[in-house]
Amino acid sequence: MRNSVLKPFAALIGLSLLTTACATGSGGKKELAYVARDVNSLYTAAKTRLDQHRYREAALLFDEVERQHPYSVWARRAQLMSAFSYYLARNYIESIGSAQRFLAVHPGNKDAPYAYYLIALDYYEQISDVTRDQKITQQALDALGELIRRYPATDYAADARLKVDLVRDHLAGKEMEIGRFYQRRGQWLAATIRFRHVIDEYQTTTHVPEALERLTESYLALGIPEEAKKAAAVLGANYPGSIWYQRAYKLMQEHPAPGSAS
Numbered sequence: 001m002r003n004s005v006l007k008p009f010a011a012l013i014g015l016s017l018l019t020t021a022c023a024t025g026s027g028g029k030k031e032l033a034y035v036a037r038d039v040n041s042l043y044t045a046a047k048t049r050l051d052q053h054r055y056r057e058a059a060l061l062f063d064e065v066e067r068q069h070p071y072s073v074w075a076r077r078a079q080l081m082s083a084f085s086y087y088l089a090r091n092y093i094e095s096i097g098s099a100q101r102f103l104a105v106h107p108g109n110k111d112a113p114y115a116y117y118l119i120a121l122d123y124y125e126q127i128s129d130v131t132r133d134q135k136i137t138q139q140a141l142d143a144l145g146e147l148i149r150r151y152p153a154t155d156y157a158a159d160a161r162l163k164v165d166l167v168r169d170h171l172a173g174k175e176m177e178i179g180r181f182y183q184r185r186g187q188w189l190a191a192t193i194r195f196r197h198v199i200d201e202y203q204t205t206t207h208v209p210e211a212l213e214r215l216t217e218s219y220l221a222l223g224i225p226e227e228a229k230k231a232a233a234v235l236g237a238n239y240p241g242s243i244w245y246q247r248a249y250k251l252m253q254e255h256p257a258p259g260s261a262s
Contacts, residue, residue, distance in 0.1 A: 039069040043078060050085055059085035080111055083118050092122040116147040117156040124163055127170060134174045141167045172202035179214060192218040209235060213244035220255050228252065
């Protein structure tokens with residue numbers, strides 16, 4: 001997936017100029033010692049490092065292009081190339097910062113969709129497992145949505161739509177994990193709220209059948225079998241062959257709602 005980012009951006013970096021050397025440290029972002037250099041040499045040195053997969057060095061050199069030649073056409077290119085290089089180096093915070101600076105200065109530029117795409121990828125690739133805080137996951141969803149809203153007809157938006165489905169499934173998984181936690185503690189109302197949220201907000205995710213079954217359990221535990229019956233009916237109508245419906249059906253047979261046939 002990471003290599004797929006290279007292809008649509010190839011035209012921006014496909015320049016052949018003279019090269020020069022630079023020395024940088026490893027780790028996070030570090031500013032290079034200021035040594036005045038012409039823009040062509042700086043940019044080409046950065047591109048050479050990028051081609052050599054020395055992504056952190058490349059990013060620092062692209063930053064140097066912007067710092068030393070802020071009003072040249074190269075500065076615009078270098079700003080986005082810096083974001084790209086930091087992304088490849090998995091320095092997502094710096095990548096987001098560079099892409100956001102590019103958009104602040106060049107909001108209508110033809111490469112703006114790619115800058116939004118990079119920001120979305122930077123958040124997307126930081127998504128952690130469902131047992132952890134989901135702030136990054138929500139930020140990824142927001143960034144993907146922003147790209148889709150602004151540039152719906154682009155290839156970037158098409159890829160973003162696929163990622164949105166995965167992100168929403170991840171967020172629904174977090175809600176389910178919390179809901180199950182409340183169930184284990186016998187906090188049925190709190191569990192119900194979580195499962196209802198999955199059903200209402202994440203209807204197209206893979207977690208809905210389980211949410212409906214666990215909602216059936218929670219309603220029964222709360223002593224409102226009529227609501228449990230409704231949840232089980234929705235489950236049966238939409239997922240009749242699932243194991244979750246089998247479980248809900250068995251529960252309702254054991255705890256029939258008032259007025260139901262025994």
